[in-house]
Amino acid sequence: MAAVYILYSPLQKLFYIGSCKDLSVRIEQHLNKVFSESFTAKLEDWELFFSLGNLEYFQARAIDVPLT
Numbered sequence: 001m002a003a004v005y006i007l008y009s010p011l012q013k014l015f016y017i018g019s020c021k022d023l024s025v026r027i028e029q030h031l032n033k034v035f036s037e038s039f040t041a042k043l044e045d046w047e048l049f050f051s052l053g054n055l056e057y058f059q060a061r062a063i064d065v066p067l068t
Contacts, residue, residue, distance in 0.1 A: 002060035019060035
């Protein structure tokens, strides 16, 4: 199963939307800056704002659209 999630940075008032197959692993990757050049690696205060799980991967990817 997969999930779509939204992270929020209170200091910068920014949102980030993503999708993944394992939410707990992906959140840890964000917080530990596993991908050092990624957008989320630039900030320290990400919080999980929303998540929706039990999706098929294609559904999670379809929901993963930029917030404007």
